[in-house]
Amino acid sequence: MVLLLQYTLLFASVLILVALGGCFSEHSGVINLGLEGIMVMGALGGALTLKYIDSSLPAIVIVLAVLAISILCGAVYSTLLAFACINFKADQTLVGTALNLLAAAAATVIAKSINIIEDPNNVSSTVQYVEAKKALVVNLGKFQFNWFMLVAFIALVCAYVILYKTRFGLRLMACGEHPQAADSVGINVYTMRWAGVLISGMLAGVGGIVYITAGVSEWKFENGVAGFGFLALAVMIFGQWKPVNIGLAALLFGFFRALSNVYSGFDFLAALNIPGSVYNMMPYIISLIVLAFTSANSRAPKAEGIPYDKGSR
Amino acid sequence: MSAENKGAVAKEKESLLAKPAVQSILASLLCIIVGLFIGYIALLFINAKGANEAIVTIIKNYFTYPTKAAALKYCGNTLVKAAPLLMCALSIQFCYQAGLFNIGAAGQYVVGAGASLFCALKLGLPWFVCLLAALVAGGVYGVIVGVLKAYLNVNEVISGIMLNWIGLYTVNMALSSVKESSSPYTLSLASTNEAALLPSLGLEKLFSNNKYVTVAIPLAVIIAILLKVVLSMTVFGYEIKATGIAKDAAKYSGMKEKRNVILTLFIGGALAGIGAAFFFLSGYEQWSVTQSSVPGMGFNGIAATFLGGLDPIGTIFASYFIEHITSGGSYLDKNAYPSQISDFISAIIIYLCGFVLFFKFFLNSRIRNKKNNAEGGNK
Numbered sequence A: 001m002v003l004l005l006q007y008t009l010l011f012a013s014v015l016i017l018v019a020l021g022g023c024f025s026e027h028s029g030v031i032n033l034g035l036e037g038i039m040v041m042g043a044l045g046g047a048l049t050l051k052y053i054d055s056s057l058p059a060i061v062i063v064l065a066v067l068a069i070s071i072l073c074g075a076v077y078s079t080l081l082a083f084a085c086i087n088f089k090a091d092q093t094l095v096g097t098a099l100n101l102l103a104a105a106a107a108t109v110i111a112k113s114i115n116i117i118e119d120p121n122n123v124s125s126t127v128q129y130v131e132a133k134k135a136l137v138v139n140l141g142k143f144q145f146n147w148f149m150l151v152a153f154i155a156l157v158c159a160y161v162i163l164y165k166t167r168f169g170l171r172l173m174a175c176g177e178h179p180q181a182a183d184s185v186g187i188n189v190y191t192m193r194w195a196g197v198l199i200s201g202m203l204a205g206v207g208g209i210v211y212i213t214a215g216v217s218e219w220k221f222e223n224g225v226a227g228f229g230f231l232a233l234a235v236m237i238f239g240q241w242k243p244v245n246i247g248l249a250a251l252l253f254g255f256f257r258a259l260s261n262v263y264s265g266f267d268f269l270a271a272l273n274i275p276g277s278v279y280n281m282m283p284y285i286i287s288l289i290v291l292a293f294t295s296a297n298s299r300a301p302k303a304e305g306i307p308y309d310k311g312s313r
Numbered sequence B: 001m002s003a004e005n006k007g008a009v010a011k012e013k014e015s016l017l018a019k020p021a022v023q024s025i026l027a028s029l030l031c032i033i034v035g036l037f038i039g040y041i042a043l044l045f046i047n048a049k050g051a052n053e054a055i056v057t058i059i060k061n062y063f064t065y066p067t068k069a070a071a072l073k074y075c076g077n078t079l080v081k082a083a084p085l086l087m088c089a090l091s092i093q094f095c096y097q098a099g100l101f102n103i104g105a106a107g108q109y110v111v112g113a114g115a116s117l118f119c120a121l122k123l124g125l126p127w128f129v130c131l132l133a134a135l136v137a138g139g140v141y142g143v144i145v146g147v148l149k150a151y152l153n154v155n156e157v158i159s160g161i162m163l164n165w166i167g168l169y170t171v172n173m174a175l176s177s178v179k180e181s182s183s184p185y186t187l188s189l190a191s192t193n194e195a196a197l198l199p200s201l202g203l204e205k206l207f208s209n210n211k212y213v214t215v216a217i218p219l220a221v222i223i224a225i226l227l228k229v230v231l232s233m234t235v236f237g238y239e240i241k242a243t244g245i246a247k248d249a250a251k252y253s254g255m256k257e258k259r260n261v262i263l264t265l266f267i268g269g270a271l272a273g274i275g276a277a278f279f280f281l282s283g284y285e286q287w288s289v290t291q292s293s294v295p296g297m298g299f300n301g302i303a304a305t306f307l308g309g310l311d312p313i314g315t316i317f318a319s320y321f322i323e324h325i326t327s328g329g330s331y332l333d334k335n336a337y338p339s340q341i342s343d344f345i346s347a348i349i350i351y352l353c354g355f356v357l358f359f360k361f362f363l364n365s366r367i368r369n370k371k372n373n374a375e376g377g378n379k
Helices: A002-028 A035-052 A059-087 A092-118 A130-136 A147-165 A167-177 A179-184 A189-212 A228-238 A243-265 A267-272 A276-294 B003-018 B020-046 B051-064 B068-097 B105-122 B127-152 B156-178 B203-207 B216-233 B235-245 B247-252 B257-280 B297-307 B312-329 B341-353 B356-378
Strands: A126-128 A137-140 A143-146 A218-220
Touching: A002 A035, A002 A143, A002 A147, A002 A167, A002 A189, A002 A228, A002 A243, A035 A059, A035 A092, A035 A126, A035 A130, A035 A189, A035 A228, A059 A092, A059 A130, A059 A189, A092 A126, A092 B020, A092 B297, A092 B341, A130 A137, A143 A147, A147 A167, A147 A189, A147 A243, A167 A179, A167 A189, A179 A189, A189 A228, A228 A243, A228 A276, A228 B156, A243 A267, A243 A276, A276 B127, A276 B156, B003 B020, B003 B356, B020 B051, B020 B297, B020 B312, B020 B341, B020 B356, B051 B068, B051 B312, B051 B341, B068 B105, B068 B203, B068 B216, B068 B235, B068 B257, B068 B297, B068 B312, B105 B127, B105 B156, B105 B257, B105 B297, B127 B156, B127 B257, B216 B235, B216 B257, B216 B312, B235 B247, B235 B257, B247 B257, B257 B297, B297 B312, B297 B341, B312 B341
Parallel strands: none
Antiparallel strands: A126 A218, A137 A143
C-alpha cells in the first residue's frame, strides 16, 4: 500500500510538472505538443549529470545540480519550438511532433555515442546512475520520499500564484485569449509567448528526469518517455488549464500509472490474473475516456494554436 | 547577350520560381541538404575521423555493395520497407488535407500488423483476406479518432498517441498466442502458412531473386496515384480539401463536415493498415511481442509526407529517400556510430519542413517586389 502511494505521488509529480508546462505554454497561445521530446532532453541532461557527478557530494548539491541541468536542457530545447512557431509562424502541430522525434533520435544517438566511446563493444543506449540516484530519495520508514515530490508541489503553488496573482501571469493569459487586444495595450505578444514556451520547457525538462528516476536506476533512451508528455497534456485538458485542477487530475492519472508498477504486490489483483499489458494500457484508456467527456466543453485559451501576426485583423 | 534578351531570360526564371510545384521541390531539396549537413556535423562530433566515410555510407546505402547483383538485392530490401512507409505517409497526408494531423497512423499501422498476422498465423487465412483484415482494422482504429474528434472535440493528436500505445499492448497480447516458443517473435509465415505471403508475380527476378519483393511495391505506387486522382478530380476530394481549409465555410455550403472527418480518418487508417500488411505479409520481418515502443514506420511517414510537399506523387519519392537513408544508417560501423543517426536526420528534416511555408511566402514576396520594381522602372 505504501508502495502504491509512493509511486502514485511520484508519477503525479511528473504529470504535475509537465502538465503545468503545457499550461503555461497554452496560456500564452502556443500549443506545445513537443512536451514529450522536451522531457526526453531534460531526462538525458539529468541522467548524464547523475552519471558523472561525484556521488559522495552532499545530497542537496546533487539534487540541485540535477534540477539545474534538466531545467537548462529543457529550456534550451524548447527554444527550437519557440523560434519556429513564434518567429516563423510554423505549424505548431508539425513542429511539436518534429521535436518529439528529434529528441528520441538525438537522445539515443548521444547516449549510444557516449557508451561507444567508453567501450566500443557497448552499443546500448542505456545510461546508468545507480549510486548518485540514492541522493534523490529519503527513507521515511517504508515510504521513500523523493525530493522531486516537493519540487512538484512548489511548482504547483508557484504556478497558481504566478498565473492569477502577478502582472506577468495575467498578461501571459491575455496573449493566449486575445493577442490583438493585449498588443493594443502595449504587451509584447512575441516576448510573452517566448516566456510561456521557455517556462514550459523548464518544467517539462524537470518532469523528464523525475520520470526516468522513478523506481529505476538506469534508462534506455531508445524508449523515450512512453507517451508521458501526451498523458500530461490529457491531464492539462482534464484539469481545464487550471493549476489546482491539474494537481488533482495528476493524482488520478498517477494512481493508474502506479498500479501497473505494483499490481503484483496486491493479492486480490494478482489473483485476477489479468495480463500485465492491461495495466500498462490503463492510463492511456482512462485518459481517452476522460478526454471524451471533458473536451466538448473545453475551456482552452481561445487563441491557442494560432500564430500571432501583427498585421492581421 | 543584349539587354532585352537578358530581361526575357530573367522573367522566365522568375515565372519558373513562382510555380508552386517548383517551389515545393526547391524547399524539399533545401530541407534534405540542410538535414544531411546537420547529420554530418553530428557525425563529426561523435568521431571526426570516420565522419566523411559515414555520411557517404548513409547516402550510398545499397550502392556500397561491389557487385551489381548484391546491390540490386539490397535495393529490393529498401523498396520492401519503402512501400509501407509510403502507405503511412499517404495516410497522414490524406488526413492532413482535411486539416487532421493523423499521428495515430503509427497505431493504425500496429493494429493492421496485428490483424493481418493474426489472420495469417492463428486462422490460417490466405493473403488477400489478411490484407482485408488489416484494412478494416486500421480503418476502424482511425474511425475511433474520427468520432472522438467530430462529436466530442477531442484533439486528434492526443487521442492518436493514446491509441498508439493501447494498440501496441493489445497487439502484443493478441500475437503472443502465435509466437515461437523460444523467442519473442511471431512464427514465420513461410513455414506456417505460405498462402498468406503476398504474391510476387515474378518481380523478385528483377532484384536478384530477393524473395521479399512482392506486389506490395507496385500496389503502393498505384494507390498513391489513385489518391492523387481522388484528391484533385473528384467531388469527395474537393470536399475533403475544403473541410481542411475552412471547416465552417464547408459546413455552411452544405458539406457534411462530421461525416467527412470520420470518413477521412477511416481511409487514413485503412491506408496505414494496408501498409502494415504490405510489410509483414512479405515475410521480411516477424513481429516481436515484447516490443515496448511503437514502430517508427508511422512517425517516419510524417517526414515522408511533408518532404513530399504534401503531394501523393512527391511522397513516392520522399518515402523512398527517407527509407534510403534509414537503411543506409544500418550499414554504419556499429562500434563507431549509432545507426539512429538516420532517424536524427529524418527528424531534422521534419523540423525544417515547418519552415517551408515561410520559405514559400518569402520567395513569393521577393518575386512580387521584383516585379513591382521592374514595372515601376518601365514607367
